[in-house]
Amino acid sequence: MTDATDRPRMGLLRRIRHHGGELALTAPSFVWMTFFFVVPTAIVFLLTFRPTAVDGGIGSGWTLETWKTISNPNYPSIVWRTIWLSAVATALSIGIALPCAFAMARTSAKWRSVLVGLVILPFWTSFLIRVFAWKNLLHPQAALARALHTDLGPAGFLALQDVLLFALLFGAGCLALFLANSWRMSSTARGKAACAALLVATVAGALWCAKLWIGFTSARIGAGVCSIVPPGAPLLYNSLAILVVMVYTYLPFAILPLYAAAEKFDFALLEAALDLGARPVRAFVNVFVPGVKAGIYSAVLMVLIPALGSYVIPDMVGGPDAEMIGSKIYQRAIPDRNLPHASALSALLMLGVLVPPGIAWLVFRRRHIGATETDVVRSIGSSNLGNLGGRRRREGGAA
């Protein structure tokens, strides 16, 4: 361990006289981060090859046993649930955040900071408490659950969620047609690939909605009661609850970078598109959305990564039937005291979280990834979010 912390210093020994200042400034945080970040990360990967001791510790010797058990049928379903829930939560958050960012950027400068404040204000409460608030709201005894479980008679078959799901299916159908058309019209390979990927995602989402509706309806018919949610089906402790709470907690991370990007967007382009006869939806999708591309990349990064690693949400509203990798890591590490298993799952998550952005970073030549994200964190330093776009706009003007 000391090797790792000493290495940068050893290589520099000869130049210390010239670089004393740099060393003095760099060493404290560099050594600290190496010791408390790099070394622990290495330990996670190392421990996956160690056997489990009976007393809950780590055995001696090396083994591949852990990786073999990780591929047993229980884990892939958890990995799969983690991936699709995070992906859907990210897509939903960005889909909702786009019009919000648009609305915020089109407000007069005086009100903008108020709107940003309104978005952020609820998130000043503790994260745990916000998740707990949803537990309150979705509690079986609470007003929402009782309303959704009320017998509506025959009207129940055309109740809110059916209408909603049909609207969603209709929307997905329109979106699919739109994407197919865009695919046909786009000239670049990357554009075609993006359209195809979105098309596949839309179809998958539509199929999921249809499956959900069939499940609901058959449960209602089976129970003979036409309530919106079949009796006995709790609102809490399922994947849908996780999805709702995830969108609730991560949405500001989609709104803020998108708003930062929208502020820099030149709305004259949008007006030009409308003047040239584009319909509003088309103008929004073909002009505004590509215009805030940098914000979308940051939003994906800021929502997807914490979503993949979320522990509190699946633990509190997911329950044992809807586990995610995060809650499984905790369960393996603390109650089960199976440290090699926990580290194997963590290693998996770490690769899943760091490799795709790394590849994206290489592919997009480090242009967009993280640009606005650091903007958001850094703006704290200059402490005015109302003016997030300002600096960049100046730079753009100079170039």
Next chain:
Amino acid sequence: MKRMERRSRGVFWAILLFFYVPIIVLVVNSFNKDRYCGPWRGFTFKWYDRLFNDHEIWQALANTLEVAVGATVASVVLGTLAALAISKYKGKIQGAHYGLLYTHLVLPDILMGISLLLFFISLGLELSLVTVFLAHTTFCVSYVAMAVLGRLEDFDGALLEASRDLGANPWQTFWKVQFPLLLPGIAAGGMLAFTLSIDDFVITFFVNGAGAETLPVKIYGMIKRSPNLPEINALSTLMMIVTMLAVVASRMMQRSRNPAAAPAAAPAALPEGQGGRVRR
């Protein structure tokens, strides 16, 4: 354009409603007699009463503040040094330095928690408030460094040259010229570190030892085990009031310091909302 604006504004207000309804329900339920947060059964202060008589909560609060103050001081020193190094020197080492801090910023909490837990176990360190302090300092350093770097980016290097030309030595230049100008960034980073440390649950949950509970860990335990859920509502309401007051106070401080910049600085101290929640 007008129609698009109207529609998008509709979505925006609907989303604000979505943001605030759960919180309003929570506050209302803290005065509800019903112990399962169910239908309204009348107004009561009994949950607040129980809360004030719960000594473990006050102990947890004391622990939280202790850790937060320590981690803030340590991370402000480390983070400011890191930011100075990264902005002043270029080259591979600073590239790696920045990479370390940035990667740590995006990594999910649970990974930091588990890796630090395994690290402490391998070192044979006993879990206590000390390990919590070490963990908190580690994740706060990145935020402080980014906040100070943001300030350094707008920094006018000519000021340093002027100071040197006027005969100040590097030490004087730093303390008399650069430091006062960086202070807002450092203060913002410190506030960010403090709030993040107070609010952190996941990392603390992994590295805290028996008897070293911080407030979020205590709240989590109550949510999992307590028969009196409304007591948590009461606690949450109080915490929200405290944070709101802190926000108002920091806004007023900002306004009195710099009246001209007041409107632009309205959402100052955003830290929590933005940086903070990145890591979940």
